[in-house]
Amino acid sequence: MEEPLDLIRLSIDERIYVKCRNDRELRGKLHAYDQHLNMVLGDVEETVTTHEIDEETDEEIVKKATRTVGMLFVRGDVVVLVSPPLRTS
Amino acid sequence: MLFYSFFKTLVGKEVAVELKNDVVLTGTLHSVDQYLNVKLNNVQVVDKHKYPQLLALKNCFIRGSVVRYIQIPTGEVDTELLQDAARKENAPQKAS
Amino acid sequence: MATALKEWKDNEVFVITCDGRYIQGTLAGYDQLQNLVLKEAQERVYQLPKSDDEDTLEMVPLGLYLIRGDNVAIVSDIREGVFEQQANSNFEGFENAEGIHPVVQAKF
Numbered sequence: 312m313e314e315p316l317d318l319i320r321l322s323i324d325e326r327i328y329v330k331c332r333n334d335r336e337l338r339g340k341l342h343a344y345d346q347h348l349n350m351v352l353g354d355v356e357e358t359v360t361t362h363e364i365d366e367e368t369d370e371e372i373v374k375k376a377t378r379t380v381g382m383l384f385v386r387g388d389v390v391v392l393v394s395p396p397l398r399t400s
Numbered sequence: 401m402l403f404y405s406f407f408k409t410l411v412g413k414e415v416a417v418e419l420k421n422d423v424v425l426t427g428t429l430h431s432v433d434q435y436l437n438v439k440l441n442n443v444q445v446v447d448k449h450k451y452p453q454l455l456a457l458k459n460c461f462i463r464g465s466v467v468r469y470i471q472i473p474t475g476e477v478d479t480e481l482l483q484d485a486a487r488k489e490n491a492p493q494k495a496s
Numbered sequence: 497m498a499t500a501l502k503e504w505k506d507n508e509v510f511v512i513t514c515d516g517r518y519i520q521g522t523l524a525g526y527d528q529l530q531n532l533v534l535k536e537a538q539e540r541v542y543q544l545p546k547s548d549d550e551d552t553l554e555m556v557p558l559g560l561y562l563i564r565g566d567n568v569a570i571v572s573d574i575r576e577g578v579f580e581q582q583a584n585s586n587f588e589g590f591e592n593a594e595g596i597h598p599v600v601q602a603k604f
Contacts, residue, residue, distance in 0.1 A: 313492065320490050323483050331468075332602060342479050343486035345402050349436075351472070353479060381474035384403070386436070386467050388602055389420070421516065421569065421597040431500065437530075439500055443572070451596065452589045453518065453542055456510070456579055460572035461500050463530060463565075466514065466599045 319344055319393055327352075328394040329385065334360040337385065347387035355380045402489040406482065407432040407470075416446065416471040417462055423451060425460070436464035501526040504573055510540070511563060512570040514599040518542070520574075521561060530565035537561035546590035553583065569599055 319327075322341050329337040329350070336359075339352030356379050363372045407429065416426045417438060424447065427440030443457040501523065510520040511532060518541075521534030537558040546552045582588075 316490065317492065320487065323486055333600060342477075342482045343402060343406065343489075345486075345489060349403050351403075351406070351477075351482065353474070380469075380471055382472040382477055384407075384470040384472060386464075386469070388465075389468055419569065420599045420601065421512075421514075423596065425570075433500065437500065449589070449592045450594050452582070452587075452593050453540070453544075454512075454596075455582070456575050457570075457572045458575040460570050461530075462570055463568050465566075465601070466569040 316344075316346065318395060319348075322393075322395045325396040327396060330391045330394075331385070331389045332391060333389075334362075335389075336360075337383070339383065342382075345387070348390045348393065349387040350385045350390070352383050352385060353381070355383045357383075401434070402485055403436060404432060404434050405485075407436065407438070410472060410476060413473055413476050415440070415473070417467060418469040418471070419462070419466050420468045421466065423447075423454065425454075425457065425462070427460070430459070433464075436467065438462050438464070438467070438470070501530070501532075501571060504571070507573060509534075509571055509573055511568060512572075512596055513563065514567045514569050514601070516596040516598045518596065519558070519561065519563065521558075523571075524560075527565075530568045530571070532563045532565070532568065532571070534558075534561045534563065542590075542593070542595060544590065544593040544595050546587050546593065552587040552590055 327341045337357050339355035342351045342353055344350045359376045361374045365372055411429050413429055415429050418424045425443050427443040430439040430441045432438050439461050441459045443460050445451050445454045504523045509523045519537055519539050521537035524535040525533035539556040541554040543550050
């Protein structure tokens with residue numbers, strides 16, 4: 312393995328974890344990517360985390376919303392990190 | 401060029417484009433260019449109650465740089481072919 | 497697709513900019529970077545959600561306008577009758593409306 316992106320090449324056809332900007336996380340099967348980290352993922356689960364401040368108690372409320380998408384193209388410039396398939400520890 | 405070629409195979413199909421301003425537009429993919437700018441025909445705004453001012457959209461050009469995601473109809477994609485194309489596109493330079 | 501905007505040359509279009517503004521005008525010129533020249537441009541300034549205290553829509557004349565391509569999010573032709581119908585119905589359906597958010601881009 313020579314370059315960082317070679318790691319991703321080995322993850323084709325595997326489920327990967329992608330962290331995106333704006334507190335968005337994706338889990339899905341990697342079908343394709345390019346040098347910009349544009350990607351196509353299959354059977355995607357997206358989790359969006361939102362933070363709200365409760366006006367009365369001043370406490371932070373963290374909400375997670377999850378949705379599934381059959382196939383998704385992800386633009387590379389929103390990608391923060393990519394992690395290969397999670398191995399059971 | 402992988403995704404440019406890929407999206408060209410999806411011309412005429414229904415896609416949903418999610419923008420970095422959280423607007424989601426669905427429509428028929430009319431064309432795409434090398435910057436992944438896309439043109440949609442017969443556009444519908446997904447959240448009409450939130451963005452009624454966008455109901456006037458008919459056919460639109462979306463700049464590639466403002467796209468976050470594009471949802472693709474699953475049945476239209478040969479995933480094996482796509483994976484092979486991706487392996488080829490990203491093959492180590494020394495391999496040849 | 498340098499020709500993507502060709503079919504709208506000299507037609508009435510609207511542009512959503514990356515800062516969420518809504519500009520309407522006649523597409524007098526464009527290039528491959530989506531730099532646009534709009535003739536008789538007007539900004540559609542919406543006060544949302546709709547309230548009884550102020551006008552929901554104000555049209556601000558801008559004259560001849562050049563929009564730099566980097567700031568363009570959407571260019572669209574106009575579905576006939578929609579703007580008229582919305583104005584004539586006193587913006588029915590705008591009760592829960594929101595302005596278009598700015599595009600959030602990564603800073604490099």
